[in-house]
Amino acid sequence: MKHVWLGFLFFLLIITILLSDFIGSVRIPILSLLEIYGSQIPYLSQFVPHGYTLAQEQIIIQLREPEIIGGVVIGASLGIGGAAIQSIFRNPITEPYIIGLSSGASLGAVASIVLGFTIFGIYTQQIAAFIFGLSVVFIVYFFALKGGRVHPTYLLLTGVAVSFFVSAIVALLLFTNINLQGEAFFWLLGSLENINWTVLYPVVIIVLITSYAIYLQHRELDAIQMGDMHARSVGVNVERTKRITIFMVALGVSASVSISGLIGFVGLVMPHLSRMLLGGSNKHVIPASGILGAIFLICADDIARGIVPGVVIPIGIVTGIIGVPFLMYFMRKLTGGRYEG
Amino acid sequence: MNNRLKIVIAVVVVLAVVVGGFVIYHEDATGKAKGEIITITTGDNIPYKLTRIVSLDPAATATIYALGAYNDLVGGNSYDFYPPNENLPNVTDYPSMDLEQIFNLSADAVISFSNYSGAQISQLLNSGINYVFLSSDAGVNFSVIEKQNTLLGELTGTVANATLINQWMNVSLSTLHEDALSYDQSEYxxxxxxxxxxxxxxxxxxxxxxxxxxxxxxxxxxxxxxxxxxxxxxxxxxxxxxxxxxxxxxxxxxxxxxxxxxxxxxxxxxxxxxxxxxxxxxxxxxxxxxxxxxxxxxxxxxxxxxxxGQNPALPSFPINLTYNPNPNGVS
Amino acid sequence: MKVEVENLTFQVPSFRLGPLDFTVGDGTITAIIGKNGSGKSTTLKLIHGDLKPNDGTVKIDKMKVSSLSSLQLAEKTSFVWQEIYSPMSFTVRDVMNVSGYKRGIDESKMEAALDKVGLADFIDRDFSVLSGGERRLVTLAAAIYQDSEIMIMDEPTNFLDIDNQILIYNLIKGLREKGKTIIMTMHDLDAVHNLADSVLILRDGKKIAWGETESTLTLENLNKAFNVSFYSYNTINGNSFVGSYNG
Structure with a gap:
């Protein structure tokens, strides 16, 4: 039954991907779209008629496809990261950003925008966001480490404290150069607009590896979800699991966020929705959160691109405005008192 | 655990090859020459005249109009006020950039004064669209403005007009300065x-x-x-x-x-x-x-x-334009 | 498997436990009794290695517990906690799967373990909406499913109805017959008397007595441990009882 659900969600994802290719400020006829798809398939391409313009081909291949695949990868990494982090903290209102990721990545991005770093070429902003995001997680983790163990509450508090500190530095940077607030603001609200194949390639690889590594931990995470001491008593190496999971989440989500900016809501809510549909076991929650995160983010991006023609609204605004009422509705409809007690 | 590791490594290698191949294939998909980043420092290195320009910079829109190259503009922005009655498609504003429209207009260059992200710029360049960056920030004085005029003249094949405008600017500046000094002397x-x-x-x-x-x-x-x-x-x-x-x-x-x-x-x-x-x-x-x-x-x-309270006279503008460039009501 | 406790000392600012010395024999039931706060649960956590002692050692199957990996430990011992819960909608099956971590999923053994506590039908129920007693029984079934040689139980019958208490006592007896070693804390002195092979009596972290149940569970030791006057009496049926309340 649960496999049927997962299969259905995956099918839904494929449909969403295909439909999203139609949405954009330029209308592209369905026949041209199908021909462009065909032209991308090796060997088959020579048999496909080329009844489309170069501009149409560029719009589909250079703009829409990387944006949609970016949405899949980023949504999946946020959803999976959320499921793993919620298990580690045994707390359904945590998300990947809580361990300092978001503040670190925003420091990297904003610093590179405001201070005009170009040490890594044109992708300095992305690389700086990635490196800073990871670094702040490490700082939080090592601050929270006490006698070889990391207590969830202590890690949570350290994460919040360090995030506040780093956010203050971000605010200071923005204050010193208000000219660039526009660009930084756009990054802080998140957008899939700037994703191209070049930046997408490393992120796809990183997210695939980290997601798979997190999935391999699903039984350990199930045990930790029931408490560190219980997990140890059934044979789980709690500290190692936490270390691996936090590192993998940090790696995957930092990579995602580095090309999209901060996209909220997905990491928090998709694991809930997965649990409502498929129960609490991470064997199903992790893949379902990934698929649902991908579907949700592509849909949000479609709205961000489509609602005002020609203007791309930061996707963080869409995820908030559209996502939260939707969440409230499903929470009421589906929980049936599961989170009480 | 060892078996798991082997599986992970195998999966990673396969994925890296597949995704990498896909990306390389995509990067070459359009087969167009890459665009260039053009500034007053780099100068005009492109071997052809621009004829399909998208201007995200209202200052550049006005200059291109004055140069007589307005027909080379295919897209504008919502801050364009001169020349009036512009009917160019609006290609949105910083920090967003409607790349789909820009591609759809088959633009050969985008002119901007904003700090667009490297990713956005590389999207343009990868698709063979040149990116002309004209700074408006610290460091821009009249000598930089004249260089920008010259650059736009070179890009659109209207260097002669650019030179005329620059000469007019220089004469105007010295006239205005002399007038200001004398008014100051007499009044203050x-x-x-x-x-x-x-x-x-x-x-x-x-x-x-x-x-x-x-x-x-x-x-x-x-x-x-x-x-x-x-x-x-x-x-x-x-x-x-x-x-x-x-x-x-x-x-x-x-x-x-x-x-x-x-x-x-x-x-x-x-x-x-x-x-x-x-x-x-x-x-x-x-x-x-x-x-x-x-x-x-x-x-x-x-x-x-x-x-x-004085009205200094300026030399008349060297290029005959439908719309008077002087908003002070004096030609 | 034997559990050897040597010179075990644990100290926090407000409380000091030990030194404790005792050896739990293979295939026996050991009960730890004493007032609340006497150090019963702390002793269990020290044996299980969840707390680090300030001095002394605990050896399980002749190996120091501090040197065991969590997987090795889980193979030798299971722990029945007073309360386990999942904040994220686990079913009974999910809870059982967690306890089957070291061996992988074995549906028939899982069902057999649940059947022993009479909850075979509960396998797909939501764990968090079960009653406290039902959760307790599932916890015990999960420990049985884990199938370790030593079982450590913290108040296994607390808050249970009498019928379920008896169910658990019989279960524990049955586990001993299969050769399991059981160490548990308890309040019910009557059950301790009838069930345990050895008794450890604690008060304020100090050992009052340790030894075979018959010779250790004496009125004198109980009076010392609980600071009340116990007495023994015979009912009209001729049964012998230990009482503390003479109302």
Whole structure:
């Protein structure tokens, strides 16, 4: 039954991907779209008629496809990261950003925008966001480490404290150069607009590896979800699991966020929705959160691109405005008192 | 655990090859030559004339019109006010960039003054679209504006007109400066007035500091820009400095209500400028204060007119244009 | 498997436990009794290695517990906690799967373990909406499913109805017959008397007595441990009882 659900969600994802290719400020006829798809398939391409313009081909291949695949990868990494982090903290209102990721990545991005770093070429902003995001997680983790163990509450508090500190530095940077607030603001609200194949390639690889590594931990995470001491008593190496999971989440989500900016809501809510549909076991929650995160983010991006023609609204605004009422509705409809007690 | 590791490594290698191949395939998909980044420093290195330009820079739109290359524009932006009645498709504003429309217009170049992200720029370049960056930030003075005119002239094949405009600018600047000096001499015994340009009240007292084109206006009009010593570029000045410098004239952007300067606690409340009613609001000419291009000459003319009550004559504009470039109502 | 406790000392600012010395024999039931706060649960956590002692050692199957990996430990011992819960909608099956971590999923053994506590039908129920007693029984079934040689139980019958208490006592007896070693804390002195092979009596972290149940569970030791006067009496049926309340 649960496999049927997962299969259905995956099918839904494929449909969403295909439909999203139609949405954009330029209308592209369905026949041209199908021909462009065909032209991308090796060997088959020579048999496909080329009844489309170069501009149409560029719009589909250079703009829409990387944006949609970016949405899949980023949504999946946020959803999976959320499921793993919620298990580690045994707390359904945590998300990947809580361990300092978001503040670190925003420091990297904003610093590179405001201070005009170009040490890594044109992708300095992305690389700086990635490196800073990871670094702040490490700082939080090592601050929270006490006698070889990391207590969830202590890690949570350290994460919040360090995030506040780093956010203050971000605010200071923005204050010193208000000219660039526009660009930084756009990054802080998140957008899939700037994703191209070049930046997408490393992120796809990183997210695939980290997601798979997190999935391999699903039984350990199930045990930790029931408490560190219980997990140890059934044979789980709690500290190692936490270390691996936090590192993998940090790696995957930092990579995602580095090309999209901060996209909220997905990491928090998709694991809930997965649990409502498929129960609490991470064997199903992790893949379902990934698929649902991908579907949700592509849909949000479609709205961000489509609602005002020609203007791309930061996707963080869409995820908030559209996502939260939707969440409230499903929470009421589906929980049936599961989170009480 | 070892088996797991082997599986992971195998999966990674396969994925890396597949995704990598896919990406390389995509990068070459369109087969077009890559675009270039063009600035006044790099100069015009492209072997062809631009004929399908998208301008995200209102200053550049005006310049291209004046150069006589308006037909080469295929896309504009929502800040374009000169020439009036423009009917170019609007290709959105910073920090967003409607790449789909730009591709759809088959643009060969995008002109911008904003700090678009590297990812956005590389999307353009990868698709064979050139990116022309014209700075409007600190460091832009009249010599930079003239270089920008020349560059736009080269890109559109209208260098002769660019040279004419630059010559007109140089003559105008020296005429205006001489006039300002003589008006100052006769009215204020040659002691320059202290002036302040109040650009925006959003988040502080925004002004133009040293190394800005607005600072040049003050210099040619023989007025001391009180904001220049404290910082360069456009910035928010500490109100204590405004009180301390007690400006004798204030040039006010029309987004700011002039009565706010009299309000209790305003750093301008006790300044000579407010006491003597020497606060001048930019109106139809406001874009001359925010756009670095040839029309800035008219901004200096306006300042001199407002401050000294005199109307300095300018040489007539060298290119015959349907729409008068001078918003001061003088040709 | 034997559990050897040597010179075990544990100290926090407000409380000191030990030194404790005792050896739990293979295939026996050991009960730890004493007032609340006497150090019963702390002793269990020290044996299980969840707390680090300030001095002394615990050896399980002749190996120091501090040197065991969590997987090795889980193979030798299971722990029945007073309360386990999942904040994220686990079913009974999910809870059982967690306890089957070291061996992988074995549906028939899982069902057999649940059947022993009479909850075979509960396998797909939501764990968090079960009653406290039902959760307790599932916890015990999970420990049985874990199938370790030593079982450590913290108050296994607390808050249970009498029928379920008896169910658990019989279960524990049955586990001993299969050769399991059981160490548990308890309040019910009657059950301790009938069930335990050895008894450790604690008060304020100090050992009052340790030894075989018959010789250790004396009125004198109980009086010392609980600071009340116990007495023994015979009912009209001729059964012998230990009482503390003479109302």
């Amino acid at each position: 015994n040659g002691t320059p007035l202290r002036g302040f340009y109040y650009l925006s009240s959003y988040g502080g007292y925004w002004t133009a500091g040293n190394d800005t084109f607005v600072n040049s206006y003050f210099q040619y009009a023989d007025i001391i820009n009180i904001a220049a010593p404290y910082d360069s570029g456009f910035y928010t000045i500490n109100p204590e400095n405004i009180v301390n410098e007690s400006p004798q004239i204030v040039i006010l952007d029309d987004s700011i209500n002039a009565s706010s300067l009299n309000a209790t606690g305003s750093p301008f409340a006790s300044s000579p400028a407010v006491m003597n009613g020497k606060v001048y609001t930019t109106t139809s000419n406001e874009y001359m204060f925010t756009e670095p291009n040839f029309r800035d000459i008219f901004a200096i003319q306006w300042i001199i007119f407002m401050v000294y």
